[in-house]
Amino acid sequence: MTQLWARLDIRHFVTLAEVVRTGSFTAAAESLGYTQSAVSQQIVRLETLINHQVVNRSSGGRALSLTPAGRVLMQHADTLTMTLQQIAADVAALSDGTAGVLRVGCYESVGAHLLPPALAAFRRDFPKIQVKLTELPDDGDLLDQVQQDDLDLTFVVFPLTEGPFAARALLEDPYVLVAAEDSPMANAIEPVVLDDYPDVALTTYADLRPVHSMESRLGRPGYADRVVFRSNSTATLLSLAAQNYGVAFVPRMALGPCTTGIRVLEPARVSPRVIGIAWHRHRPLSDAAAAFIEAAAAVACEVEARAQGGPRGRHG
Incomplete structure (x- = not known):
C-alpha cells in the first residue's frame, strides 16, 4: 500500500456512499450535515489519493453517475457502512446491558x-x-x-x-474401562492391566487428536489392533459394552446416568485427562x-x- 492509499479516510467512503444514495452533492451535504463544498472537497480528495475519477459530475440535466473506479470503491463503501452500523449497534448494546x-x-x-x-x-x-x-x-x-x-x-x-x-x-477426569457383566474382565482386580487380557476386544472414540487416542493415553500403539469399533457417541460405546461387544475406554465424566449390565473398572498406567x-x-x-x-x-x-x-x- 502506498502512502497515498494509507491516507484514505473512512469519511471519504461514507461521503461517496451518501452522494450515490442521494444522487447529488447538495443532497448528500444536507444528509451528512456538511456544506456542499465540504462534500465536493472530500470527493476531490478521494480522487486525488487514488489517482482516479470516481464520480461523473452531472451536467445538462444528466444524473450523477459513478466511473468504473467509483463502482469498485462503492463495493467497499457499502461494506464499511454496514460495519460502522454494526459497531454502533454493538456499542449501544453494551451500554444498555443487552450485548450480543x-x-x-x-x-x-x-x-x-x-x-x-x-x-x-x-x-x-x-x-x-x-x-x-x-x-x-x-x-x-x-x-x-x-x-x-x-x-x-x-x-x-x-x-x-x-x-x-x-x-x-x-x-x-480419569479414564475408565466399561465391560459387560459377563465379560472376562468383569471380575478383574483393579487397576486393570490390559496386557493381562490380550483376547479382549476394545472400543473407543473416533475423530480425536492423536495425543488423545486410547493408544497414546495408554502408551501402547499396538492396542490399535485390538480396537473393533470407534465411535463419536459415548452412548453407542456404552451400549455395545453392555452387549459384550468390546470393552469401552472412555473418560469417567462421559458415563452419565448408569447403564445396566456393565462394570466400570480402573485401568492401570493411564493419567487422567x-x-x-x-x-x-x-x-x-x-x-x-x-x-x-x-x-x-x-x-x-x-x-x-x-x-x-x-x-x-x-x-x-
Whole structure:
C-alpha cells in the first residue's frame, strides 16, 4: 500500500456512499450535515489519493453517475457502512446491558455434564447475553475456530495444539474401562492391566487428536489392533459394552446416568485427562467471557468433588 492509499479516510467512503444514495452533492451535504463544498472537497480528495475519477459530475440535466473506479470503491463503501452500523449497534448494546453473543465450543462429554450447569450459572448473571454453542468431536477443530475468531471460548483437553492460546485448567477426569457383566474382565482386580487380557476386544472414540487416542493415553500403539469399533457417541460405546461387544475406554465424566449390565473398572498406567477452557491470548476477554470461565471453574470443582466421593464398580 502506498502512502497515498494509507491516507484514505473512512469519511471519504461514507461521503461517496451518501452522494450515490442521494444522487447529488447538495443532497448528500444536507444528509451528512456538511456544506456542499465540504462534500465536493472530500470527493476531490478521494480522487486525488487514488489517482482516479470516481464520480461523473452531472451536467445538462444528466444524473450523477459513478466511473468504473467509483463502482469498485462503492463495493467497499457499502461494506464499511454496514460495519460502522454494526459497531454502533454493538456499542449501544453494551451500554444498555443487552450485548450480543458469547460463542462457546464444547465436545460431547463436557456438553452433557459440565456445560449445562455452567451455562445456568452464567445466565443468572448475564441473562441478556446469547450463548451460541458449537459442538465438535475434536477439540483441535474447536481451537482452530478460536484462532479464526469464530469462537470466543472453547472447552479443551490438555495439552493444547500449537497456537495463540491461553487456557485455564478446570478439573481432572480419569479414564475408565466399561465391560459387560459377563465379560472376562468383569471380575478383574483393579487397576486393570490390559496386557493381562490380550483376547479382549476394545472400543473407543473416533475423530480425536492423536495425543488423545486410547493408544497414546495408554502408551501402547499396538492396542490399535485390538480396537473393533470407534465411535463419536459415548452412548453407542456404552451400549455395545453392555452387549459384550468390546470393552469401552472412555473418560469417567462421559458415563452419565448408569447403564445396566456393565462394570466400570480402573485401568492401570493411564493419567487422567485434564479438562480446561481456552481463548485467544491476543484478544481481550469480555466481561461475559471472563464470567463464563469463572462459572465453568466453579461447576468443575463441584463435579470433581462428586466424582471423588461417588460410587464405583458395578452398575445396574
